[in-house]
Amino acid sequence: MLMVHRRRPVESCRTEPEVATVPSLVAPTAATMTDVEVLPAMDLAPELESFRKNARHNATSSVLVVDGLPVVSAEKADKLLAALSKIFAKVGQLRYPSEDVGDGSGAADGSSGRPPIVIPRDEAGSTLGFALVEYVDAEQAAIAAVATNRFQFGRSNTFDVMNAADVLRICSVADEFTPPPEPPVANIVAEKRINLKGWLLEPRGREQFAVRHGLETDVMWHDPVLPIEKDYGRAHWTDSYVVWSPLGSYLTTFHLQGVALWGGTKWEKIVRFAHPNVKLVDYSPNEKYLVTYNGLEPERDDPADPKAVIVWEIATGMKLRSFVGPPIMPDEPLPWPLFRWSYDDGYVARMGKDLISVYEMPSVGLLDKKSIKVPGVRDFAWSPTDNYLVYWTPEHDEAPARVCLMELPSREELRQKALYAVADIKLHWQQEGNFLCCKIDRFTKSRKGQFTNFELFRVRAKNIPIEIVEYKEKDDVQAFAWEPKGVRFAVIHRDTPGSGSVSFFSMEAVSGTLKPLFTVEGKTCNQLHWSPQGNFIVLATLAAQAGALEFYNANDQELLGTGEHYMCTDLAWDPTGRFLTSSVSFWRNKMENGFSIWTFNGKELTHESRDELYQFVWRPRPKSLLDAAAQKKVKKELRSYRDRYEKEDDELRASRASRKAAGRKALRDAWQAYLDECEARRAEEAALRREARGGIESDNEDDYEVIQEDVTDVIDIQQEVDTSRKMLDSEDERD
Numbered sequence: 001m002l003m004v005h006r007r008r009p010v011e012s013c014r015t016e017p018e019v020a021t022v023p024s025l026v027a028p029t030a031a032t033m034t035d036v037e038v039l040p041a042m043d044l045a046p047e048l049e050s051f052r053k054n055a056r057h058n059a060t061s062s063v064l065v066v067d068g069l070p071v072v073s074a075e076k077a078d079k080l081l082a083a084l085s086k087i088f089a090k091v092g093q094l095r096y097p098s099e100d101v102g103d104g105s106g107a108a109d110g111s112s113g114r115p116p117i118v119i120p121r122d123e124a125g126s127t128l129g130f131a132l133v134e135y136v137d138a139e140q141a142a143i144a145a146v147a148t149n150r151f152q153f154g155r156s157n158t159f160d161v162m163n164a165a166d167v168l169r170i171c172s173v174a175d176e177f178t179p180p181p182e183p184p185v186a187n188i189v190a191e192k193r194i195n196l197k198g199w200l201l202e203p204r205g206r207e208q209f210a211v212r213h214g215l216e217t218d219v220m221w222h223d224p225v226l227p228i229e230k231d232y233g234r235a236h237w238t239d240s241y242v243v244w245s246p247l248g249s250y251l252t253t254f255h256l257q258g259v260a261l262w263g264g265t266k267w268e269k270i271v272r273f274a275h276p277n278v279k280l281v282d283y284s285p286n287e288k289y290l291v292t293y294n295g296l297e298p299e300r301d302d303p304a305d306p307k308a309v310i311v312w313e314i315a316t317g318m319k320l321r322s323f324v325g326p327p328i329m330p331d332e333p334l335p336w337p338l339f340r341w342s343y344d345d346g347y348v349a350r351m352g353k354d355l356i357s358v359y360e361m362p363s364v365g366l367l368d369k370k371s372i373k374v375p376g377v378r379d380f381a382w383s384p385t386d387n388y389l390v391y392w393t394p395e396h397d398e399a400p401a402r403v404c405l406m407e408l409p410s411r412e413e414l415r416q417k418a419l420y421a422v423a424d425i426k427l428h429w430q431q432e433g434n435f436l437c438c439k440i441d442r443f444t445k446s447r448k449g450q451f452t453n454f455e456l457f458r459v460r461a462k463n464i465p466i467e468i469v470e471y472k473e474k475d476d477v478q479a480f481a482w483e484p485k486g487v488r489f490a491v492i493h494r495d496t497p498g499s500g501s502v503s504f505f506s507m508e509a510v511s512g513t514l515k516p517l518f519t520v521e522g523k524t525c526n527q528l529h530w531s532p533q534g535n536f537i538v539l540a541t542l543a544a545q546a547g548a549l550e551f552y553n554a555n556d557q558e559l560l561g562t563g564e565h566y567m568c569t570d571l572a573w574d575p576t577g578r579f580l581t582s583s584v585s586f587w588r589n590k591m592e593n594g595f596s597i598w599t600f601n602g603k604e605l606t607h608e609s610r611d612e613l614y615q616f617v618w619r620p621r622p623k624s625l626l627d628a629a630a631q632k633k634v635k636k637e638l639r640s641y642r643d644r645y646e647k648e649d650d651e652l653r654a655s656r657a658s659r660k661a662a663g664r665k666a667l668r669d670a671w672q673a674y675l676d677e678c679e680a681r682r683a684e685e686a687a688l689r690r691e692a693r694g695g696i697e698s699d700n701e702d703d704y705e706v707i708q709e710d711v712t713d714v715i716d717i718q719q720e721v722d723t724s725r726k727m728l729d730s731e732d733e734r735d
Contacts, residue, residue: 061138062095063164064088064145067130070157074125083153084117088133091147092140132164194264196249197622207574208619209581210242210251211595213610217242219251219267219619222579222597224605225652232267241615245283248575248620250314252281259292261314271317275310282337284345289361290314291339291348298324309338311348311364321364323350342382343433347408349380349389356380356391358408367409374404379425385433388414388459392425392438401425403438405457405464415457415464423450430482434460434510437489439480444473452477454491461511469505469514476500481528483537488517488554490528490537498524502539504554518557525550533577536560536600542568549582551602561602567592575621579605583616 066088072080088094094116119131135141141163151159199208206221208231218233238253245252250261250270258274259281277294284290289311296308301324308325312318326338339348347367349358355371380391392403401422405415419425419440426439436457441450454469471477471493478500479492487507494500502525504517525539525548535555541548547568551560565582567589572581583595594609595616624631634641690696 060165060168061163062135062141064133064135064141064148065130065162065164065167066133066148067160067162068153068158069119069127069129069131070154071129072127074121077119077121077125077127080127081115081117081119084119084131084133087151087153088117088144088148092144093136095134095136192268192270194268194270196263198265199248199619200621207576207579209574210244210615210617210619211610211613212238212242212615213586213593213613217253222574224579224599225649225656228606228608240279242617243281243283244617244620245287246285246620247287247622249287249622254278254281259290271314273310273312273317275307280334280336282339282341284341284348284361285343286345288314288345289320289341289348291337293325293336293338295328296325297328298326301325311339313362320362321359340380340382342387342408343384344387347387349382351377351380356389358389368411372406372411379427381427381429383433383436383459384429384431386459388433390427390429390436392427395420395422403455405436405459415466417455417466419455421445421447426480428480428482430487431484434458434487435482435507437480437482439477449473451475454480456507456514458507458511467514478526479528481530481537483530483534483554484532486534487512488534490530490554492523492525492528492539500524502528517554520552523550524548527571529571529573529580531577531600532573532575536577538571538580540568540571542571547582549580549598549602551580551598551600560600563596563598563602563604565596570616572616572618574618581616581618583613586612586614 066084069080069084085094116134117131120128122128133141133144135144145161145163148159149161151161153159202221204223206223208219208221210217210219212218215235216233217235217237219231220233221229221231223229239256240254242254243252244250245261250263251267253260253262257276258272259278260272261270262268263270273290273292275292275294277296278292279295280293282291282293291309291311293309294307298308301308303324306322306324309323311320311322313320326335328334335351339350341348346361347358348361348364349356351357352371354375354377355373356377357371358367359365360367374391374393376393376396377391378394380389382389387408388405389408390403390405393401395401400418400420403417403419403425404413406413417438419442421443423441423443425441428437428439430436436459438455438457439452440455441452443450451473452471452475456467456469458465458467469491472495474495475493476495477491477493480489482489487509489505489507491503491505492500493503500523502520502523504519506515506517508515520539523539524546525541527540527542529538529540531537535553537552537554539550539552545567547565549563549565549568549571551562552558553560563582565584567584568582569585569588570581570583572583573579574581578600580598580600581595582598584592586593593611593613594607595613596607597605599605626634
């Protein structure tokens with residue numbers, strides 16, 4: 001590569017692109033380049049202008065710029081020129097070869113009066129460290145460039161050889177970069193004019209859910225007063241399962257050729273992403289991007305054009321970048337999602353061996369063009385509200401395990417904690433990003449047992465203080481869950497087999513003090529499910545054939561209700577926190593497939609049995625457009641709203657009940673009318689029946705004589721001889 005560190009010839013190239021000021025870049029004959037140069041460019045016809053450009057390009061393509069020469073005084077210039085002439089004459093045919101090289105200043109004795117090698121000099125006659133070498137044609141120059149580039153000239157000089165045409169092209173580039181105008185990219189969603197939020201305008205504010213059973217996939221409306229109503233559905237809509245986008249705008253279906261996104265009130269296909277055999281997808285939080293993964297092993301993938309993982313832009317349907325997938329371990333689950341998004345879709349990160357790679361969106365280029373080196377990193381997680389990233393590393397040699405909180409893009413470490421005797425760490429962010437919980441499983445001193453404690457980071461407090469909740473070795477901690485939109489959390493722990501407790505704690509405030517609230521003892525639950533709006537929580541026992549549900553109010557610390565769903569496998573709250581669904585999936589149980597919908601206080605509203613029920617998923621809702629003040633006002637005036645909506649529900653129930661009663665009465669009346677019609681027809685046909693029976697009144701039962709005859713049929717006769725008994729004969733003693 002040419003190291004253009006001596007500015008004099010470069011500046012000359014910038015001020016005069018025609019290079020008429022550089023003698024060795026002039027065309028080979030006086031009648032070509034020289035004559036064309038004196039003609040004004042504006043007076044040339046298009047054909048002559050094209051010829052002029054081609055002639056200049058051909059002339060400069062036969063000239064080489066040789067950098068890396070020693071800087072010598074005027075007395076040694078001739079010796080340097082002679083040495084260069086010997087080197088470059090061996091690798092190609094120089095133009096105008098001359099036996100007498102001359103003084104090297106451009107006045108050598110040749111047939112044309114111009115030497116093939118020119119060494120530019122300064123005012124004192126010293127060389128500038130580079131030379132111009134001219135060959136008979138561009139082909140010879142190209143051969144010479146390959147042969148002499150990186151040639152070792154003396155002890156401390158190495159040739160950097162480049163074609164003069166390339167040098168001029170580089171010199172013509174402006175000092176300040178002006179990005180080219182971006183080509184117009186079609187917004188697929190905007191072009192189709194599909195209202196992705198139209199379902200939110202439903203008059204009664206009903207919730208939607210998708211249910212997949214057998215070959216059918218249905219999108220249903222749920223109302224606590226009205227029966228479940230089908231909005232849209234069809235057979236073979238998806239080949240495997242469906243996924244809602246985080247804000248509920250799209251329903252994703254899987255197909256052999258890729259995935260498709262559906263939406264709008266008419267459930268139109270919005271965009272399709274061609275990625276064969278997709279198995280998993282993951283949306284960015286704001287639905288700008290989509291990641292698809294087809295499970296292709298790294299050994300079978302092409303690193304130059306990977307096919308395993310692809311990042312897409314949803315609005316345009318464009319493929320942004322593809323990646324090689326992770327190695328597939330038979331005994332280890334896939335760490336999905338492979339790429340984890342920041343809260344604002346600005347970054348996406350991926351964990352590799354001893355590093356975390358953070359990519360900027362939408363370019364999907366490495367942040368600062370380098371990954372974050374983290375030896376032995378095991379897991380990481382983004383804050384749900386800030387560009388904070390937390391990761392942990394295990395113990396290695398004498399170094400302790402470490403939890404580190406980092407801010408991006410500055411990569412500043414905000415807080416770190418060293419930990420010892422660590423077996424495993426789980427990272428749990430609170431929904432509002434105010435707190436971080438690290439559930440740490442630790443070894444005992446003998447390293448034969450384990451115990452659990454919780455390290456709680458107050459992320460927004462000064463210096464990020466840490467509080468600790470410890471449990472003893474005999475306490476088996478089974479579950480941890482933050483309260484959404486709150487400062488509380490719950491823990492399931494048991495010190496004796498078969499019976500456990502659920503303890504509730506409060507962080508009080510951003511910079512408050514950890515406070516134990518209350519404990520519910522004697523419970524067999526193994527799962528915690530907070531309502532998305534907080535306060536209400538379900539303690540669930542989901543194991544084998546169990547399915548016990550307990551609905552609690554955390555504010556009042558009271559049990560609201562209980563329920564049971566036999567063989568229940570899954571629980572899911574709707575996004576408003578008013579309803580809970582329990583379901584039995586065909587994937588885990590082949591019997592009792594179906595789902596039940598409960599209120600937040602444990603009242604079962606409906607139960608639907610569905611053969612081969614594979615999936616039940618509520619449709620997410622977007623974030624509220626009301627600010628904190630508006631939401632506070634609504635809560636303050638909630639009673640007036642509640643009275644109005646309860647009145648509407650009561651009227652709807654009464655109307656529905658009256659419609660049911662009217663329907664039942666109509667059925668009874670129709671049945672009675674049918675009976676009356678049959679009786680009238682029977683009376684009209686009485687004479688015909690009497691005549692057909694020879695004068696006997698068919699309607700009078702006394703005119704009939706009942707004759708009963710018993711018939712016995714002998715089917716078979718078999719004779720059996722008991723050979724175990726002794727037969728009597730004349731010689732028997734009893735005779």
